[in-house]
Amino acid sequence: MQQLVLVRHGESVWNQENLFTGWTDVELSPHGEEESRNAGRLLREKGFVFDVAFTSVLRRAIGTLWLILREMDLMWIEECKDWRLNERHYGALQGLNKAQTAEKYGEEQVKLWRRSYHVRPPALAEGDQRHPGRDLRYASLPPHLIPRTECLQDTVERVLPCWQQVIVPALRECRRPLIVAHGNSLRGLIKYLDRVSDSDIVNLEIPTGTPLVYELDDNLKPIRHYYASEIGTPA
Numbered sequence: 001m002q003q004l005v006l007v008r009h010g011e012s013v014w015n016q017e018n019l020f021t022g023w024t025d026v027e028l029s030p031h032g033e034e035e036s037r038n039a040g041r042l043l044r045e046k047g048f049v050f051d052v053a054f055t056s057v058l059r060r061a062i063g064t065l066w067l068i069l070r071e072m073d074l075m076w077i078e079e080c081k082d083w084r085l086n087e088r089h090y091g092a093l094q095g096l097n098k099a100q101t102a103e104k105y106g107e108e109q110v111k112l113w114r115r116s117y118h119v120r121p122p123a124l125a126e127g128d129q130r131h132p133g134r135d136l137r138y139a140s141l142p143p144h145l146i147p148r149t150e151c152l153q154d155t156v157e158r159v160l161p162c163w164q165q166v167i168v169p170a171l172r173e174c175r176r177p178l179i180v181a182h183g184n185s186l187r188g189l190i191k192y193l194d195r196v197s198d199s200d201i202v203n204l205e206i207p208t209g210t211p212l213v214y215e216l217d218d219n220l221k222p223i224r225h226y227y228a229s230e231i232g233t234p235a
């Protein structure tokens with residue numbers, strides 16, 4: 001049996017302001033930093049140890065990972081930052097207020113943009129300042145891989161190669177990975193692991209800064225999952 005721990009980053013300043021964030025690189029809020037430290041303390045208290053960590057190239061996830069590792073005295077472990085663990089790209093919605101967008105376009109439309117598996121938010125224009133192609137961290141990517149918007153299915157299609165190519169090999173080597181990523185990249189991974197249907201994935205919400213533990217069998221299929229906070233403290 002192998003364990004995989006998934007953590008959505010702590011609250012960001014844009015979560016606090018209820019803004020669509022996607023690939024916008026925003027900081028953790030003070031509350032998000034506290035959530036991250038608490039996650040690290042909890043994991044330490046429950047006896048978790050990691051020897052490799054995977055995260056996105058966005059500072060709210062990297063910052064959460066670093067605060068967790070600091071609390072666990074594990075800052076020395078190997079870290080792998082992979083753009084494929086980024087949040088779903090929210091297209092032209094990035095930077096807009098979620099409540100105001102719902103007032104303008106209607107709750108139903110915004111729910112489709114936020115939670116449906118196949119519906120993409122409006123795309124960023126090619127020349128938009130926010131286009132990720134202008135960002136150094138994506139400079140080595142072939143242009144066809146750089147999104148201007150994504151539905152959850154698009155996100156799954158980039159998260160799964162990351163899972164197969166870098167996380168599965170670590171698990172096969174019996175390493176103990178921690179994954180710190182984002183609401184929708186984790187929803188995509190969980191959809192795959194738990195074989196959640198395209199319609200049921202609409203209802204899956206992942207709280208910020210709350211370690212979720214997956215127990216996997218030898219074929220890396222989930223046996224069960226639970227929040228680390230639900231485990232009894234070891235004697």
Ligand SMILES: O=C(O)[C@H](O)COP(=O)(O)O
Binds near residue numbers: 020183
């Ligand atoms: O990108 C964002 O705005 C959030 O991190 C996730 O937002 P959602 O819950 O609206 O998908």
